[in-house]
Amino acid sequence: MISFIVPAHNEEACLNGTLRAIHESARAVGRRYEIIVVDDASTDSTATLACEHGAIVVRVNHRQIAATRNSGGRAAQGDQLFFVDADTIINPDVVVSALRYMEKGSVMGGGAPARFDAAAPMYARLLLWWFGLLMRLPGISGGAFMFCTRQAFHAVGGFDERLFGAEDVALSWALRREGRFVVLWRYVLTSGRRMHGIAGLRMLAALLRIGFCPHLLQKRSRVRKIWYDARPKENHGTRNSFAVRMLNAAMLLIVIGWIAPLGLLPWSWTPRESALGKVRLGFAVFGCYIALVCWPLVYLLFRNLLRQKRWVERVRSIALIALCLWCGWSATPVVVWSWVSLYHWLTH
Numbered sequence: 001m002i003s004f005i006v007p008a009h010n011e012e013a014c015l016n017g018t019l020r021a022i023h024e025s026a027r028a029v030g031r032r033y034e035i036i037v038v039d040d041a042s043t044d045s046t047a048t049l050a051c052e053h054g055a056i057v058v059r060v061n062h063r064q065i066a067a068t069r070n071s072g073g074r075a076a077q078g079d080q081l082f083f084v085d086a087d088t089i090i091n092p093d094v095v096v097s098a099l100r101y102m103e104k105g106s107v108m109g110g111g112a113p114a115r116f117d118a119a120a121p122m123y124a125r126l127l128l129w130w131f132g133l134l135m136r137l138p139g140i141s142g143g144a145f146m147f148c149t150r151q152a153f154h155a156v157g158g159f160d161e162r163l164f165g166a167e168d169v170a171l172s173w174a175l176r177r178e179g180r181f182v183v184l185w186r187y188v189l190t191s192g193r194r195m196h197g198i199a200g201l202r203m204l205a206a207l208l209r210i211g212f213c214p215h216l217l218q219k220r221s222r223v224r225k226i227w228y229d230a231r232p233k234e235n236h237g238t239r240n241s242f243a244v245r246m247l248n249a250a251m252l253l254i255v256i257g258w259i260a261p262l263g264l265l266p267w268s269w270t271p272r273e274s275a276l277g278k279v280r281l282g283f284a285v286f287g288c289y290i291a292l293v294c295w296p297l298v299y300l301l302f303r304n305l306l307r308q309k310r311w312v313e314r315v316r317s318i319a320l321i322a323l324c325l326w327c328g329w330s331a332t333p334v335v336v337w338s339w340v341s342l343y344h345w346l347t348h
Helices: 015-029 046-052 065-075 092-103 122-134 150-155 167-178 198-212 214-218 220-228 242-259 275-291 294-307 311-347
Strands: 002-008 033-040 056-060 080-084 107-111 114-116 145-149 180-183 188-190
Touching (some): 002 046, 002 065, 015 046, 015 092, 033 046, 033 065, 080 150, 107 150, 107 167, 114 122, 122 198, 122 242, 145 150, 145 167, 167 180, 167 294, 198 214, 198 220, 198 242, 198 294, 242 275, 275 311, 294 311
Parallel strands (some): 002 033, 002 080, 107 180, 114 188
Antiparallel strands (some): 080 145, 107 145
16 A cells, blocks of 8 residues: 655645645556645644545644654555655656655655746746756755655654754655665656745745754754744735846846856856956856855765765765865855955955
């Protein structure tokens, strides 16, 4: 049997579509299945909707995503466990691909990358696609859609309940230490509601702060506003206001300038004295500031290396550490130069 585990807190706006998609995907596979909705202290009709869709409702009061997922995992009866976010739409292709890998017996677990729905601004969809590609380098997955065997879940102790975020990444690394972990090329669709307007900038700022200080993930107060506060209400008027559209357009230009392969062009084509050269230099310096996150990543990768049991993953970790060291070492002088230049500009 297959078990689909859906953690939910006040998810009445999205849960119908999520459960409907799970039913359709499971029926297309043709396997016996169960859906477990872990209702974590909801004050809306989340539990009622879950019952209407024939789901098993497990009521908890954790207000911590890792503990909520684990409660569902412990209640599951299936041999294959699928963890699906309450605002995520899955499809038969990802379920079939996941089952194919697990039934070969060589895969402990895996996940599928997510794409934002059309409600998310274009810059957010582009960023999620870009980060999805980057996450393939270490071979980790986000929590919108993750899967593993029941045996693997209990072998690694489930999700790390010390974390109030990124517990999906921690589980990815834990499963990789025990066996093979795959990231599917097929993707699922998730809600972009948290990326509307100024909330999107707040989310990006918080993620960047966490990237430089990963220990913040162990403090609920540090991630409460972006993950644990009440779900944002749909407000199409605000979303389509002129100010929000201008903000989204500006962010799209910044993201394109950051991601675009300007670094592949010779600097002689864009002299620094020219307008295009100055724009390119600005984006290059901005990218170097972002690249400083490689330093804390080196620390996390080194910790993972020390705990790694498999030689293949040790080699991967060493290669990633070398790559992060190179990126961080290359970016640091540019950041120092930018501050020295600013100091000279202010004092002359």
